[in-house]
Amino acid sequence: xxxxCAELEAERDRFAAEAVRLGVEAQRLRRRLGGxxxxxxxxxxEALRE
Numbered sequence: 078x079x080x081x082c083a084e085l086e087a088e089r090d091r092f093a094a095e096a097v098r099l100g101v102e103a104q105r106l107r108r109r110l111g112g113x114x115x116x117x118x119x120x121x122x123e124a125l126r127e
Contacts, residue, residue, distance in 0.1 A: 110120050
């Protein structure tokens with residue numbers, strides 16, 4: 078039981094680190110695209126269509 082709990086806590090920590098990494102990446106893209114989240118979403122959708 079303790080081993081399983083430790084495994085789940087480690088997984089939670091990995092997910093938290095990934096969430097932070099993705100948040101930083103989203104901020105970087107937002108700055109790079111120079112605009113709001115909505116503008117970023119529109120540009121990303123257009124890029125995916127191409």
